[in-house]
Amino acid sequence: xIGADIMEISPxxxxxxxxxxxxxxxxxxxxxxxxxxxxxxKLSCEMQVCGVCTVLVGGQPVSSCTFLAVDTDGRRVLTVxxxxxxxxxxxxxxxxxDRFALQCxxxxxxxxxxxxxxxERSSQPDREQIVAHFDGNLCRCTGYAPIxxxxxxxxxxxxEVGS
Amino acid sequence: xxxxxxxxxxxxxxxxxxxxxxxxxxxxxxxxVVRSERGHALLKSIDTSAALAEPGVVAVVTGEDLAxxxxxxxxxxxxxxxxxxxxxxxxxxxxxxxxAEDRYAAHDGAELVEVSYEDxxxxxxxxxxxxxxxxxxxxxxxxxxxxxxxEAHSEPRSDNVCHRVELGWGEVDSALARADHLVETSTxxxxxxxxxxxxxxxxxxxxxxxxxxxxxxxxxxxxxxxxARVFSLPLSHVRVTSPYVxxxxxxxxxxKVEPLAAVxxxxxxxPVKVEFDATGAILxxxxxxxxxxxxxxxxxxxxxxxRDVRLTLDTGAYxxxxxxxxxxxxxxxxxxxxxxxVRVSGVAVYTNTVPSSSYRGFGAPQVSLASExxxxxxxxxxxxxxxxxxRLNLIPPGExxxxxxxxxxxxxxxxxxxxxxxxxxxxxxxKHQGIGFGVTASDAGAFPVSTATVKxxxxxxxxxxxxxSEMGQGSRTALSQIASRELGIPLQxxxxxxxxxxATPYERTSGASRTTTLTGLAxxxxxxxLLSRLEEAATELKGGAPTxxxxxxxxxxGPWGDLSFAEVVQEWxxxxxxELSATGVVRRVGELQELPPFWEIGTSGVKVRVDPDTGQVFxxxxxxxxxxxxxxxxxxxxGQDVGAATQGLGAAxxxxxxxxxxxxxxxxxxxxxxxxxxxxxxEIVTIVAQRGDGVGPYGxxxxxxxxxxxxxxxxxxxxxxxxxxxxxRLPLSPERVWRLMRESGD
Numbered sequence: 001x002i003g004a005d006i007m008e009i010s011p012x013x014x015x016x017x018x019x020x021x022x023x024x025x026x027x028x029x030x031x032x033x034x035x036x037x038x039x040x041x042k043l044s045c046e047m048q049v050c051g052v053c054t055v056l057v058g059g060q061p062v063s064s065c066t067f068l069a070v071d072t073d074g075r076r077v078l079t080v081x082x083x084x085x086x087x088x089x090x091x092x093x094x095x096x097x098d099r100f101a102l103q104c105x106x107x108x109x110x111x112x113x114x115x116x117x118x119x120e121r122s123s124q125p126d127r128e129q130i131v132a133h134f135d136g137n138l139c140r141c142t143g144y145a146p147i148x149x150x151x152x153x154x155x156x157x158x159x160e161v162g163s
Numbered sequence: 164x165x166x167x168x169x170x171x172x173x174x175x176x177x178x179x180x181x182x183x184x185x186x187x188x189x190x191x192x193x194x195x196v197v198r199s200e201r202g203h204a205l206l207k208s209i210d211t212s213a214a215l216a217e218p219g220v221v222a223v224v225t226g227e228d229l230a231x232x233x234x235x236x237x238x239x240x241x242x243x244x245x246x247x248x249x250x251x252x253x254x255x256x257x258x259x260x261x262x263a264e265d266r267y268a269a270h271d272g273a274e275l276v277e278v279s280y281e282d283x284x285x286x287x288x289x290x291x292x293x294x295x296x297x298x299x300x301x302x303x304x305x306x307x308x309x310x311x312x313x314e315a316h317s318e319p320r321s322d323n324v325c326h327r328v329e330l331g332w333g334e335v336d337s338a339l340a341r342a343d344h345l346v347e348t349s350t351x352x353x354x355x356x357x358x359x360x361x362x363x364x365x366x367x368x369x370x371x372x373x374x375x376x377x378x379x380x381x382x383x384x385x386x387x388x389x390x391a392r393v394f395s396l397p398l399s400h401v402r403v404t405s406p407y408v409x410x411x412x413x414x415x416x417x418x419k420v421e422p423l424a425a426v427x428x429x430x431x432x433x434p435v436k437v438e439f440d441a442t443g444a445i446l447x448x449x450x451x452x453x454x455x456x457x458x459x460x461x462x463x464x465x466x467x468x469x470r471d472v473r474l475t476l477d478t479g480a481y482x483x484x485x486x487x488x489x490x491x492x493x494x495x496x497x498x499x500x501x502x503x504x505v506r507v508s509g510v511a512v513y514t515n516t517v518p519s520s521s522y523r524g525f526g527a528p529q530v531s532l533a534s535e536x537x538x539x540x541x542x543x544x545x546x547x548x549x550x551x552x553x554r555l556n557l558i559p560p561g562e563x564x565x566x567x568x569x570x571x572x573x574x575x576x577x578x579x580x581x582x583x584x585x586x587x588x589x590x591x592x593x594k595h596q597g598i599g600f601g602v603t604a605s606d607a608g609a610f611p612v613s614t615a616t617v618k619x620x621x622x623x624x625x626x627x628x629x630x631x632s633e634m635g636q637g638s639r640t641a642l643s644q645i646a647s648r649e650l651g652i653p654l655q656x657x658x659x660x661x662x663x664x665x666a667t668p669y670e671r672t673s674g675a676s677r678t679t680t681l682t683g684l685a686x687x688x689x690x691x692x693l694l695s696r697l698e699e700a701a702t703e704l705k706g707g708a709p710t711x712x713x714x715x716x717x718x719x720x721g722p723w724g725d726l727s728f729a730e731v732v733q734e735w736x737x738x739x740x741x742e743l744s745a746t747g748v749v750r751r752v753g754e755l756q757e758l759p760p761f762w763e764i765g766t767s768g769v770k771v772r773v774d775p776d777t778g779q780v781f782x783x784x785x786x787x788x789x790x791x792x793x794x795x796x797x798x799x800x801x802g803q804d805v806g807a808a809t810q811g812l813g814a815a816x817x818x819x820x821x822x823x824x825x826x827x828x829x830x831x832x833x834x835x836x837x838x839x840x841x842x843x844x845x846e847i848v849t850i851v852a853q854r855g856d857g858v859g860p861y862g863x864x865x866x867x868x869x870x871x872x873x874x875x876x877x878x879x880x881x882x883x884x885x886x887x888x889x890x891x892r893l894p895l896s897p898e899r900v901w902r903l904m905r906e907s908g909d
Contacts, residue, residue, distance in 0.1 A: 040179070093177065100798045100802055104409050105407065132841065141410060141635045147840070
């Protein structure tokens with residue numbers, strides 16, 4: 001906002017160092033969307049319930065709707081746009097395609113980021129772990145079943161790559 | 164057919180898919196809405212001076228500023244002010260629009276707008292609204308909206324009735340009098356919020372003499388019509404586009420926030436974005452709550468003799484689609500049963516609550532709770548198996564259960580048998596467990612008007628243009644598949660343009676489960692004409708009798724050999740240029756004369772366990788049967804069915820908007836609880852029945868809403884069988900179930 005406190009911050013966003021001047025009250029979601037054009041970050045409930053705005057900051061999932069942009073200073077931020085390797089989809093993204101784990105797609109970036117976080121901590125999660133991990137992500141289209149299958153599918157593929 | 168990858172999947176998993184909310188324009192203003200803090204009040208004054216003095220605030224628009232426009236919208240009854248004037252009719256109604264250089268300044272400004280009110284008495288439910296001497300929400304004759312809606316009417320108002328339906332046939336009273344068993348069921352279906360995850364938003368600007376709007380609307384052509392009326396513009400001068408829609412489910416049918424954005428752009432001369440969070444969306448449109456009483460008479464063998472239904476819908480402060488929801492609820496409340504004596508008396512009532520409109524199933528979930536529970540209770544009274552009672556009464560294929568409507572185009576008994584097998588109905592259940600199910604048939608497909616254009620480009624690739632929106636249901640993929648199959652061109656060479664009132668042909672709606680059937684038919688017809696054009700062009704180029712030249716499977720074959728589509732186009736135009744195109748039209752004639760275009764079948768059920776100590780209900784197994792004639796894309800179809808049934812489960816177990824006086828107490832996703840991953844049954848069975856009995860391509864007919872419709876009744880019946888008491892209202896929250904279990908000396 002004009003005249004309010006402003007800070008310069010230096011986060012690393014999707015592997016690239018950035019320098020941004022932002023109002024201290026700007027949310028991370030707004031910085032990613034309106035300053036950097038990373039529209040894969042979505043907004044819906046704007047109160048940390050639905051999970052569509054989930055991105056990773058320092059490897060941890062955060063709700064970017066209520067996380068301040070200035071708090072990413074000096075930290076790594078990863079959004080869904082940072083996953084694919086050039087034209088090749090990340091195995092998690094490919095699994096969501098293969099399993100029809102999306103319909104309208106508005107929740108998909110959030111689920112994919114949460115899946116990345118889960119599979120980094122637990123390489124072969126069972127259904128119960130997956131379901132618990134998604135307690136902060138809502139999907140209104142799919143009934144969740146194909147998303148759970150996609151996570152298991154991705155875990156299998158990432159496991160093959162790792163072994 | 165097989166299930167290729169969704170054509171929208173890669174954009175959606177990479178974050179590249181653009182939704183309306185992602186669109187920006189140079190010089191764009193952000194906005195914030197000032198909302199009414201009263202349920203029903205005269206607007207005395209609006210002081211915008213402090214807001215206008217706020218740095219970054221550019222303008223504040225109020226209802227008074229719109230006097231030179233047609234300041235309302237509404238496709239059936241144009242009763243909905245863009246910004247409240249004279250009075251407010253619900254708490255949360257927009258009274259001013261603050262426009263600013265950034266979102267924060269807009270919200271700061273909105274807090275500084277001072278509105279003074281003079282309170283009027285409120286009516287918060289239909290009972291209060293219909294009471295003698297109740298204060299009236301509307302006294303104006305608003306004129307009539309689109310006359311293609313039979314529900315459109317114009318009259319000065321002397322009560323709070325928004326719309327009334329009386330229908331029926333036979334002699335209900337005498338049939339009930341001679342019945343061996345009378346079974347009466349009364350139910351309450353909750354007030355719901357559809358929660359499409361992309362909240363309502365729109366970007367509007369005036370450019371080149373056109374009003375251009377990018378919005379998250381299912382039916383851009385209907386939004387166009389409302390906007391043209393507001394600004395007295397020719398329809399041709401309003402361009403409405405709907406990019407990827409972040410969830411629809413009927414909640415984005417018809418005009419919502421587009422007029423707000425457009426008047427902001429008109430007032431300031433700059434592009435204006437209106438975007439809401441989920442709370443703003445809840446305060447924009449909800450779904451009707453319903454009170455239904457159904458009285459049925461059966462003979463001693465279990466044959467249904469008559470049904471008498473009374474239903475009351477809470478429409479809220481403005482009509483929106485309420486009249487049509489009532490019509491559909493009335494058409495859907497007596498069930499797909501052979502029944503010579505039916506009487507339905509329905510009323511949709513204005514109240515001082517958020518306006519209601521369509522939501523997936525569209526009246527059917529509300530009334531099926533009563534009508535299918537009534538069948539279950541009748542089975543109990545008759546000492547019959549509830550599956551057997553339904554088998555005895557379900558309308559057979561080819562027979563009419565509703566005089567004047569299309570005969571039943573489905574085998575309901577076969578569907579029911581598949582469902583019961585999937586549910587394990589004949590197997591014993593454990594203590595505190597129960598199984599419930601239901602069968603419904605909805606007059607779906609809406610008004611059968613669709614057009615689609617298909618072009619062959621000089622390299623032999625094809626471009627489809629349709630006004631149908633991609634909102635997750637998969638129209639992008641399914642419609643491309645139809646064009647690919649009709650032309651014999653690989654799917655990779657078919658592209659599709661969707662939902663742009665300037666660039667794509669007319670589409671009535673993307674709703675009522677109609678797209679694959681009716682837009683699909685329009686594409687099929689366009690492809691047939693296009694193949695004829697290719698044959699004519701090839702004949703002109705190479706000679707031969709018309710009967711000897713045939714275009715199919717990507718080639719034109721004649722006595723002179725084979726030509727690819729690319730060769731025909733290039734030779735006809737004389738180089739690598741030009742295109743051949745054709746437009747397919749679907750109207751209410753021929754096989755589509757009889758309405759509905761198809762019956763949408765809802766066959767679904769659930770097995771539950773009830774925790775006897777807490778009353779919490781756990782879904783163990785959910786089964787859906789899709790009766791769609793022909794599955795163009797079986798995987799997407801199953802996805803639709805599970806998604807719809809899950810929304811039904813949400814209404815059955817969790818979801819309810821709650822008013823305390825004029826105040827909606829849970830307009831947010833913390834307190835309005837939708838199903839989470841952890842609420843889903845571990846066992847989900849999706850069954851697809853394909854009998855080629857639809858009017859659409861390859862015998863297809865619509866799906867995607869049906870499995871929601873019986874889920875309320877199915878869940879209530881499952882809980883009843885687990886605890887031994889019949890619920891009469893949803894959602895079945897732990898407290899409600901716990902109290903029900905203890906109602907009579909347990």
